[in-house]
Amino acid sequence: NAGVIQTPRHKVTGKGQEATLWCEPISGHSAVFWYRQTIVQGLEFLTYFRNQAPIDDSGMPKERFSAQMPNQSHSTLKIQSTQPQDSAVYLCASSFWGGNTGQLYFGEGSKLTVL
């Protein structure tokens, strides 16, 4: 079985440009999560979807960041007008819903570098 697939693995943008990151969850998983990972802050929750509906975006910066899940096979995280402080590894994860298992399956991440 394929795991969570994230593309691109590496993206370099100039300050002010837009970046779109893609995630393909594991087939059959009903929940999709986005996290941001930096050396200083560690792993920070951004947002999640359940059955494609946005449930909780409490970790998303209020400006410039948006996430969508147009169908069950992919989700996108878009960052408009990227800034150097947006440089991070963005991790997508998927899981079944319920059961209190805590089992998130993470992708390998998309490393964003903003020059």
Next chain:
Amino acid sequence: GDSVTQMQGQVTLSEDDFLFINCTYSTTWYPTLFWYVQYPGEGPQLLLKVTTANNKGISRGFEATYDKGTTSFHLQKASVQESDSAVYYCVLALNSAGNKLTFGIGTRVLVRP
């Protein structure tokens, strides 16, 4: 709010040494606690889960327990190997489905041969 605090930034050990990592947590709910491990170039993966205080979670030679009185939980392994070199995260589940997770800052474990 709900949080986990993980103090040890890096631990350096030799093979066959004992590993112990400690975290504290804060939550108003009944906690479900996890340890995740991240190897270089990979995403984090679930190592083990502890749902009941004083009960052990056990996986791959690692053990974890938590103490409600001190709101602490820890991860230990009796004899580490070089392949255990990774970053270990203590993790708290924030929703009843158990899958909205908040991560500690992580402890980098380096095991020298």
